[in-house]
Amino acid sequence: MQNSFPTTTDKKLFKKCYAYTRADDVKAEGIYPWFRPIQESEGPVVHMEGRPIVMAGSNNYLGLTAHPSVKEASIKALEKYGTSCSGSRYLTGTIDLHEELERRLAKFVGKESALLFSTGYMTGQGVIQPLVGRGDYILSDKDNHASIVSGNLMARGGMNTNIIRYKHCDMGDLERRLKQIPAEAGKLIVTDGVFSTFGNIADLGQISKLAQEYDAQIIVDDAHAFGVIGEGGRGTASKFGLKDEVDLIVCTFSKTLASIGGFVAGEERVINYLKHHSPALIFSASPTPASVASALAALDIVEAQPELVTKLASNANKVRKGLIDLGFNVIPGETAIVPVIIGDDHQAFHLWKGLFDAGIFVNVFIAPATPPGKAMMRNSFMASHNDEHLDFVIDTYAKVGKKLGIID
Numbered sequence: 001m002q003n004s005f006p007t008t009t010d011k012k013l014f015k016k017c018y019a020y021t022r023a024d025d026v027k028a029e030g031i032y033p034w035f036r037p038i039q040e041s042e043g044p045v046v047h048m049e050g051r052p053i054v055m056a057g058s059n060n061y062l063g064l065t066a067h068p069s070v071k072e073a074s075i076k077a078l079e080k081y082g083t084s085c086s087g088s089r090y091l092t093g094t095i096d097l098h099e100e101l102e103r104r105l106a107k108f109v110g111k112e113s114a115l116l117f118s119t120g121y122m123t124g125q126g127v128i129q130p131l132v133g134r135g136d137y138i139l140s141d142k143d144n145h146a147s148i149v150s151g152n153l154m155a156r157g158g159m160n161t162n163i164i165r166y167k168h169c170d171m172g173d174l175e176r177r178l179k180q181i182p183a184e185a186g187k188l189i190v191t192d193g194v195f196s197t198f199g200n201i202a203d204l205g206q207i208s209k210l211a212q213e214y215d216a217q218i219i220v221d222d223a224h225a226f227g228v229i230g231e232g233g234r235g236t237a238s239k240f241g242l243k244d245e246v247d248l249i250v251c252t253f254s255k256t257l258a259s260i261g262g263f264v265a266g267e268e269r270v271i272n273y274l275k276h277h278s279p280a281l282i283f284s285a286s287p288t289p290a291s292v293a294s295a296l297a298a299l300d301i302v303e304a305q306p307e308l309v310t311k312l313a314s315n316a317n318k319v320r321k322g323l324i325d326l327g328f329n330v331i332p333g334e335t336a337i338v339p340v341i342i343g344d345d346h347q348a349f350h351l352w353k354g355l356f357d358a359g360i361f362v363n364v365f366i367a368p369a370t371p372p373g374k375a376m377m378r379n380s381f382m383a384s385h386n387d388e389h390l391d392f393v394i395d396t397y398a399k400v401g402k403k404l405g406i407i408d
């Protein structure tokens with residue numbers, strides 16, 4: 001029987017899809033590093049292709065996805081409330097656990113109120129657009145996460161808001177831009193607290209000074225800062241002692257909080273406004289009972305065991321130092337992210353393959369996630385890695401790096 005599917009040439013818009021072969025070419029070489037399925041996970045060790053692999057690329061920063069009490073809370077919630085809330089928070093999708101988690105998160109980060117979203121990405125999208133309008137200005141760091149970029153674009157498309165992307169962490173550029181904006185215009189400075197690719201920390205001290213001087217509000221995305229920096233893992237504002245100066249903290253559950261979802265925390269009046277004006281909240285189903293319960297149980301652990309935050313820092317620092325001592329081009333830092341610049345895409349793919357074959361999984365980032373010619377291994381560590389895991393990572397980098405001529 002002849003099939004009736006159209007031939008590939010029939011669809012004008014899809015021509016680029018049919019012509020796209022870059023991923024297939026890398027796959028054919030056996031060095032394709034993405035979309036690799038995990039068959040089982042204990043946190044620091046996962047099973048892939050039927051064998052144990054040390055995970056050195058996860059955002060499960062405090063290792064809580066495998067914690068027995070987090071898993072148990074998730075199962076109990078599933079049994080009590082079912083698998084889904086089947087509606088948005090606005091209508092039938094609010095359960096008591098959403099409100100409990102909002103109260104707990106607000107208290108933890110030192111804000112009056114908080115609001116949950118279904119993912120961190122939706123939080124970034126859902127918070128920016130309702131707060132700005134025609135004639136307002138968003139000043140956004142060039143390296144901000146895609147969720148912020150998407151929120152900015154929605155603000156520009158829907159509200160005709162002016163978007164200014166200032167040079168990455170360049171406070172001189174930010175000030176220059178602020179100076180050019182009419183004094184009476186509304187201004188919103190948005191920055192990642194810890195930048196997700198290179199793991200560097202925003203200069204919140206300077207951002208806050210400029211915000212005061214030029215009458216701007218501040219949003220900080222703490223996805224990679226929550227549970228990682230600040231007092232007991234309270235994030236970037238806490239690290240800089242600027243809890244009150246940062247107007248809104250947006251964050252995800254998909255890293256330290258061992259779940260899926262996101263939240264924004266700030267003044268009660270602002271959160272109340274967002275609650276009634278954010279399309280990402282109003283027109284999308286709420287986070288599932290199991291994911292809210294696991295985030296709550298993870299938060300219990302973050303509060304009760306601040307030593308996990310210290311352990312995470314010492315684990316990441318151990319590997320950072322080990323790789324620097326070996327001669328790798330490591331971007332210095334103090335967060336859980338340890339980026340190793342390789343340069344050439346192919347060299348990075350080969351290093352990835354060598355590490356994977358030896359039993360380690362790390363992430364490869366290439367342009368446009370990095371500047372062109374700056375392909376890198378994005379290593380990230382967990383509080384639950386032990387010395388044996390970390391030594392294995394350092395020793396394997398040494399062996400594979402030497403074999404490929406990346407280090408001497």
Ligand SMILES: Cc1ncc(COP(=O)(O)O)c(C=O)c1O
Nearest residue numbers: 119120121145147196223252254
């Ligand atoms: C800085 C930053 N913001 C937001 C997000 C989105 O979070 P989620 O995975 O919950 O959508 C991420 C996740 O990669 C992130 O790195």
